[in-house]
Amino acid sequence: MNTPTFESAKAAGIETVAVIGLGYIGLPTAAILATNGLKVIGVDVSSATVEAVNRGEVPFVEPDLGTSVAGAVAQGFLRAQKETPAADAFIVAVPTPFQADKSADLSYIEDAARAIAPQLRGGELIILESTSPPQTTAHMAQVVLEARPDLSLDGSEGRPAVLFAHCPERVLPGRVMIELVTNDRIVGGLNAGAAAAATALYKVFCKGEILETDATTAELSKLVENAYRDVNIAFANELSVVSKNLGVDVWELIELANHHPRVNILQPGPGVGGHCIAVDPWFIVAADPENARLIRTAREVNDSKPQRVVEQILEPLDGNGAPTIAALGLAFKPNIDDMRESPAVDIVHKLATQRPDAKILVVTPHSKVLPKKLEGFTNITSATAEEAIAAADVVALLVDHDKFREIDTATLAGKHVVDTRGFWHIRDNE
Numbered sequence: 001m002n003t004p005t006f007e008s009a010k011a012a013g014i015e016t017v018a019v020i021g022l023g024y025i026g027l028p029t030a031a032i033l034a035t036n037g038l039k040v041i042g043v044d045v046s047s048a049t050v051e052a053v054n055r056g057e058v059p060f061v062e063p064d065l066g067t068s069v070a071g072a073v074a075q076g077f078l079r080a081q082k083e084t085p086a087a088d089a090f091i092v093a094v095p096t097p098f099q100a101d102k103s104a105d106l107s108y109i110e111d112a113a114r115a116i117a118p119q120l121r122g123g124e125l126i127i128l129e130s131t132s133p134p135q136t137t138a139h140m141a142q143v144v145l146e147a148r149p150d151l152s153l154d155g156s157e158g159r160p161a162v163l164f165a166h167c168p169e170r171v172l173p174g175r176v177m178i179e180l181v182t183n184d185r186i187v188g189g190l191n192a193g194a195a196a197a198a199t200a201l202y203k204v205f206c207k208g209e210i211l212e213t214d215a216t217t218a219e220l221s222k223l224v225e226n227a228y229r230d231v232n233i234a235f236a237n238e239l240s241v242v243s244k245n246l247g248v249d250v251w252e253l254i255e256l257a258n259h260h261p262r263v264n265i266l267q268p269g270p271g272v273g274g275h276c277i278a279v280d281p282w283f284i285v286a287a288d289p290e291n292a293r294l295i296r297t298a299r300e301v302n303d304s305k306p307q308r309v310v311e312q313i314l315e316p317l318d319g320n321g322a323p324t325i326a327a328l329g330l331a332f333k334p335n336i337d338d339m340r341e342s343p344a345v346d347i348v349h350k351l352a353t354q355r356p357d358a359k360i361l362v363v364t365p366h367s368k369v370l371p372k373k374l375e376g377f378t379n380i381t382s383a384t385a386e387e388a389i390a391a392a393d394v395v396a397l398l399v400d401h402d403k404f405r406e407i408d409t410a411t412l413a414g415k416h417v418v419d420t421r422g423f424w425h426i427r428d429n430e
């Protein structure tokens with residue numbers, strides 16, 4: 001375990017840090033460096049974000065971040081601006097969404113690199129924290145050095161060196177301020193000097209182990225962690241489809257199989273959502289399409305699960321007139337409002353499109369607004385769980401929010417129930 005110390009960064013010549021991108025990852029990182037005594041300048045293209053941070057406010061919800069940002073701004077250790085300044089170290093935490101062909105959009109990283117380049121004097125450390133395909137750190141270095149041919153990676157030919165490293169982030173939203181400190185960190189340098197400098201910077205706040213490697217291994221490690229989860233969930237989801245076809249209860253099957261001392265099958269669900277597990281494995285597939293066969297198949301299995309759920313919901317309704325469907329939950333996981341890449345949203349969208357005559361009552365206990373994807377559908381309405389269940393022919397449990405524990409299961413009697421999470425342990429044929 002490390003003992004965090006500001007001195008480690010100082011010894012590596014780092015006293016000012018520019019954090020580029022003040023979102024869910026960049027702002028907590030900026031705040032934690034600033035509260036540990038470094039001078040931090042946060043940079044964002046969004047004026048609203050810059051203004052909010054300079055008022056000591058956080059433009060999104062993350063426990064404990066508000067206090068940290070307000071304190072750091074009030075004490076003069078953190079300020080935000082739109083222009084990239086000169087600094088001893090730069091941390092890039094901009095978005096890396098996937099494009100229509102499932103490859104990563106690197107344009108945000110390239111823009112950040114082009115803005116950093118004119119500020120360099122030589123000797124700086126540039127860390128890429130955005131989740132990135134293999135070799136993106138090298139690509140970022142190339143963009144910087146193309147703009148600054150007077151600098152180099154290794155100080156050769158009298159050109160001062162700039163250090164580049166990739167340090168992926170694996171914090172859990174909702175626990176970011178804790179996990180930034182306690183999680184182990186992987187630090188991958190384009191060379192050993194870059195890895196050592198990045199380690200010195202993370203030692204300022206990280207109590208976990210800091211593990212040094214090369215940049216490509218670090219890039220791949222983040223993607224592999226999420227692909228591992230995706231493949232294991234796909235196995236459970238595939239079992240749920242096979243079990244249904246064979247008339248077997250998948251929850252009982254998995255419970256029994258997990259009595260084996262070396263078997264631990266995950267629980268199936270309506271699909272996989274969120275901006276990490278449903279996205280990152282595609283970056284591996286794009287990097288080696290011929291060989292990443294299992295990873296691709298897992299993505300396809302998980303992406304096909306929402307349509308299976310739609311079929312389960314609609315199957316008993318054929319020819320029965322315009323049905324009413326209660327859809328319980330839209331978030332991508334329980335007890336949050338985040339609907340990004342959510343399979344539940346996909347299921348409701350598919351239901352509304354495939355059965356335009358159906359009335360769909362959606363229940364979202366953690367959010368008052370419907371996601372953009374469901375806007376404009378006249379057959380989708382928000383309701384309470386009680387209203388939706390009372391009116392419904394089919395009740396589809398899509399998210400295992402704790403709030404749904406309050407539902408009186410007696411109200412489900414006589415309804416066709418599709419329980420995608422094994423929440424009520426009601427067998428399909430009951």
Ligand SMILES: NC(=O)c1ccc[n+]([C@@H]2O[C@H](COP(=O)([O-])OP(=O)(O)OC[C@H]3O[C@@H](n4cnc5c(N)ncnc54)[C@H](O)[C@@H]3O)[C@@H](O)[C@H]2O)c1
Nearest residue numbers: 021022023024025044045046093094096111112130131169
């Ligand atoms: N949110 C998470 O839980 C999480 C976890 C691990 C890794 N990541 C990765 O971290 C990276 C950032 O994710 P996030 O959730 O913080 O994104 P985000 O959308 O919350 O924040 C990104 C910020 O960058 C700003 N930005 C975009 N282009 C910019 C530019 N050229 N210069 C300055 N600012 C710019 C945006 O305005 C935004 O405020 C992504 O690669 C993501 O995959 C996120």
